[in-house]
Amino acid sequence: xxxxxxxxxxxxxAAAHRAGRxxxxxxxxxxxxxLCGDRVTIDIKLSDGAISDxxxxxxxxxxxxxxxxxxxxxxxxxxxxxxxxxxxxxxAMLKQDAPVPQxxxxxxxxxxxxxxxxxxxxxxxxxFEAAINALRTVD
Amino acid sequence: MSNSKVANSGKDATSAYNVExxxxxxxxxxxxxxxxxxxxxxxxxxxxxxxAVLDAVAVHDSRHRANVMRSIHHLAxxxxxxxxxxRGQVAQFLNATSPTEIVFTSGTTGAxxxxxxxxxxxxxxxxEVVISQVEHHSNIVPWQMVRDRIGITLRVLSASAxxxxxxxxxxxxxxxxxxxxxxxxxxxxxxxxxxVAPIVAAARAVGAKVLLDGAQxxxxxxxxxxxLGVDFYGFSSHKTFGPNGVGVLWGRSEVLDALPPxxxxxxxxxxxxxxxxxxxxxxxxxxAGTPPIAQAxxxxxxxxxxxxxDLTGAARHEQRLTGRLIDGLDDIDNNRGLxxxxxxxxxxxxxxxxxxxxxxxxxxxxxxxxxxxxxxxxGGHHCAQPLxxxxxxxxxxxxxxxxxxxxxxxxAFLNGLDDVIKLLKP
Ligand SMILES: Cc1ncc(COP(=O)(O)O)c(C=O)c1O
Numbered sequence: 001x002x003x004x005x006x007x008x009x010x011x012x013x014a015a016a017h018r019a020g021r022x023x024x025x026x027x028x029x030x031x032x033x034x035l036c037g038d039r040v041t042i043d044i045k046l047s048d049g050a051i052s053d054x055x056x057x058x059x060x061x062x063x064x065x066x067x068x069x070x071x072x073x074x075x076x077x078x079x080x081x082x083x084x085x086x087x088x089x090x091x092a093m094l095k096q097d098a099p100v101p102q103x104x105x106x107x108x109x110x111x112x113x114x115x116x117x118x119x120x121x122x123x124x125x126x127x128f129e130a131a132i133n134a135l136r137t138v139d
Numbered sequence: 140m141s142n143s144k145v146a147n148s149g150k151d152a153t154s155a156y157n158v159e160x161x162x163x164x165x166x167x168x169x170x171x172x173x174x175x176x177x178x179x180x181x182x183x184x185x186x187x188x189x190x191a192v193l194d195a196v197a198v199h200d201s202r203h204r205a206n207v208m209r210s211i212h213h214l215a216x217x218x219x220x221x222x223x224x225x226r227g228q229v230a231q232f233l234n235a236t237s238p239t240e241i242v243f244t245s246g247t248t249g250a251x252x253x254x255x256x257x258x259x260x261x262x263x264x265x266x267e268v269v270i271s272q273v274e275h276h277s278n279i280v281p282w283q284m285v286r287d288r289i290g291i292t293l294r295v296l297s298a299s300a301x302x303x304x305x306x307x308x309x310x311x312x313x314x315x316x317x318x319x320x321x322x323x324x325x326x327x328x329x330x331x332x333x334x335v336a337p338i339v340a341a342a343r344a345v346g347a348k349v350l351l352d353g354a355q356x357x358x359x360x361x362x363x364x365x366x367l368g369v370d371f372y373g374f375s376s377h378k379t380f381g382p383n384g385v386g387v388l389w390g391r392s393e394v395l396d397a398l399p400p401x402x403x404x405x406x407x408x409x410x411x412x413x414x415x416x417x418x419x420x421x422x423x424x425x426x427a428g429t430p431p432i433a434q435a436x437x438x439x440x441x442x443x444x445x446x447x448x449d450l451t452g453a454a455r456h457e458q459r460l461t462g463r464l465i466d467g468l469d470d471i472d473n474n475r476g477l478x479x480x481x482x483x484x485x486x487x488x489x490x491x492x493x494x495x496x497x498x499x500x501x502x503x504x505x506x507x508x509x510x511x512x513x514x515x516x517x518g519g520h521h522c523a524q525p526l527x528x529x530x531x532x533x534x535x536x537x538x539x540x541x542x543x544x545x546x547x548x549x550x551a552f553l554n555g556l557d558d559v560i561k562l563l564k565p
Contacts, residue, residue: 005504061503
């Protein structure tokens, strides 16, 4: 059980990359997980359809905080289809034993132990859902 | 046979409360969670069920299964008799004046929605319903729906600092337009009990009715609705050691008699023509369709089982465990100001439901890690988001005790929590 809370996860949650809010964002979405009341806000700025700045606020569990931190750390330069692709890869990793995402998104492999805990999948996915929704609100 | 022995020894006023004898009647405690004993402290969400109830349901389904109040044959008559006997058992549990005051519903939520439709349908625009900030969503949302459908005004009693219904503003909030005050009998978050008498007095003064949500109170023994002086009372079987899928609405006879039905269908009619229907008398008027028959029989068995336990001893035992939980949180906190108790500190007149928040720690992380110690808790908003807003929290972690919990459960929880804090808050 504690393997859900390995050092890497705790480390990412504590790092909280790009925590806070952006001034004057191009897109901003707040999403709740109705199951537990976790709340994530993602602000983005865009240039040429790709993310040029991003910030997050997570009133959420460690898993969700770590996921938001990794997302914000890696998202610069990503567009909607990139994020959708990453989201479906983590979703498949959690739900269908699919391989971990490659390249810079490989950091998400720290969530592999979450696969056994269905009730926690949404914690990892919530920040990605918020970021994708934020991108969609822009165009 | 062993059941009656246990009940007898439990009832012996000179002996201490025998929690292990009670626990031994619950098959679930034979299982392990990842090789560890189960420490079930999520009783406020759903309680476990004793063998007597499992057997009663199995016997009903394997010997007496049939629809009720319809067919003329042996099984149908037995099923109807068992179903009505369960109604009688509930009436006795609540000290209702008659079994006809007992309506079987799907649960507390079903009971409140029934009142919101049937009683709510008699309200006029501008009429007022009073609820509180302490309520479970099931006693908020139905009234917001009545407000949006009919144009009534909802007025809200605030929460107090220890998570009880605050009566300070009662006189100002109850007006001549108040038609109903609908509040919890005891909070599923804080464990605080509601001071019902002033609410009933305020309601009577303006001719309003009172509904109590008894979901959390019912698992702790019989209730006297006549002494409470209220008009509606609801509770759920699954929190009261009975099966899922059934619950109870008690309504005072005069009040039920005057109400229109909620759902239409079989069972709730006297005569139907294509032009019109004459409705049945209560309670059947409010029980359209085939009810959850075996489940109601199981609920009857659960209440009979509960009332056969040493409930005075159980109350003392639960109170002691609640005290240990609160003191244990204090010890772990060790004056660091880390752990915030959400609920009363006094042990008298409180439910054994202990909620707390730890700065910077999410309830789901705490619950997940404690699950690794075999400890079942609940974390989150507990379907009481307005109360979370009041405390400025998104959620709490909650340990809730039932009469079968023992010191080992409390120890496992406190030791586990200590480990969690060391891991996440080094
Ligand atoms: C105080 C309170 N009211 C109402 C309910 C709803 O009960 P049910 O879901 O069984 O209808 C609950 C349980 O979740 C509760 O704790």
